[in-house]
Amino acid sequence: MKAAKLISPGKLRVVEELPARAPRRGEAAVKVKAVGICGTDLHIFKEGRADVELPRVMGHELSGVVSALGDGVDHISVGDRVVLDPVMSCGTCRTCRAGHGNVCAGVKCFGVQMDGGFQEEIVVPAASLYRFPGQYSFIQAALAEPFSVAANILNRVSVEAGDFVVIMGAGTIGLSLVQGAKAAGAKVLISDIEELKLEKAREIGADYVVHSQKEDLGDIVRKYTETGADVVIDAVGTVKLTEQSLELAAPCGRIGVISFDARPAQIPAAAITRKELSLIGSRMNAHRFPDVIRWMEEGALNLDAMVSKIYPAEEIQKAFEETLGDSTTIKTIITF
Ligand SMILES: [Zn+2]
Ligand SMILES: [Zn+2]
Structure with missing residues (x-):
């Protein structure tokens, strides 16, 4: 499968990787369709970041299709169109138990401290996936994360x-x-x-x-x-x-x-x-994806107005450079 890796600051490379591993219990594999470039991605691209090891597959604003499920997953099915809540926390500390995993001392984010969405397939906890309403495209749905x-x-x-x-x-x-x-x-x-x-x-x-x-x-x-x-x-x-x-x-x-x-x-x-x-x-989000899905269902959001440019994965280097070079860009989307 194709994966876009940040090799060093300023340098992304699209490489051919082994297929994603099979999802384990509670996990799902997702075929990635659209991924937004965030300010965080641009910052890491430009100058790296102390907590980001390279090479890294960035991208935490993604939508895609569920392609395989591990055992014990029943809220989603293979073929579902989904978005990912990229916030990952320990789930057991006092902060997490109180519902604030986004500020857990061990919090991580897909695409930042772990490989993320700029690749053809990704394996994630199934509980972090949310189905989005059928009238929306993958490109529109990739905006769910910033809305969260x-x-x-x-x-x-x-x-x-x-x-x-x-x-x-x-x-x-x-x-x-x-x-x-x-x-x-x-x-x-x-x-x-x-x-x-x-x-x-x-x-x-x-x-x-x-x-x-x-x-x-x-x-x-x-x-x-x-x-x-x-x-x-x-x-x-x-x-x-x-x-x-x-x-x-x-x-x-x-x-x-x-x-x-x-x-x-x-x-x-x-x-x-x-x-x-x-x-x-306020930091990232704490279980706010249901709010975003509700806004989408209610038709409360104008998503198209926020998409400035769309590039295929092969042109990700150009996409990052052009986004950095144009201060009028709102959201750039990479498609797979
Ligand atoms: Zn972001
Ligand atoms: Zn925790």
Whole structure:
């Protein structure tokens, strides 16, 4: 079978591998059909990462068809069209038992610390697979994973109908957040510095879009809210925006933090105290795939608007390079 491996930073190679092993008890084999390129993949491609051993088959946003089952699997069948929840945790520690496997000390992700989706076939725990509704293509379904990340954030910051939500950054996660927040009945304002991405945001239902280099985000938020935003989410992930979140939030506002920026943010404790703000972290997802499947069933998502480019697996090197070189790209999909 074909597998695209990251050999060294900047270098992917499509190689011929032995067929995938037979699934063991509780496992399933999946013939991969479509895989999204995530910011994480791009980052690892560019400069590697301490916890990623090379060579590595990246890719954690995948859809495909179940091709074989191990014993003891009854919720899916061979031939089912599925998406994978790529988060893998120990399942036994206190964190996992409480339902938070995504922050288990031993958490891993397919395509990051383990080989992932950029290969023709993959063997995974069957419990991590979810059937998606028949009217969707594999390419559309490959977006389920970023939407699970958005669903996790929205759940963590408790977005509800009537909330005013500010999202900074109109990339894949930002645009997924817009759609999830709209599905929850919130008003959504999104900012970015790419006109094209803001157009997309408008197309998928954002109530207000702000070009943050041409307009002052703080002024605009004050214009549309009485006291500030109920929820602020920095979907870019830089400390500057984390700092700015505190100013944009209303008293008792909730701030979603999903950044992996390791630099310290200048956040005065008094700013949190004065407005009784909550800073809430969110990482990957904790069992949020059922939310995404429900959104798909309800027709609440515009998936096509988020797919920028599609490449066959043989052109994966070009796909990574062109995605890195074009800041207007939202989601690039690799097909098998
Ligand atoms: Zn991702
Ligand atoms: Zn655990």
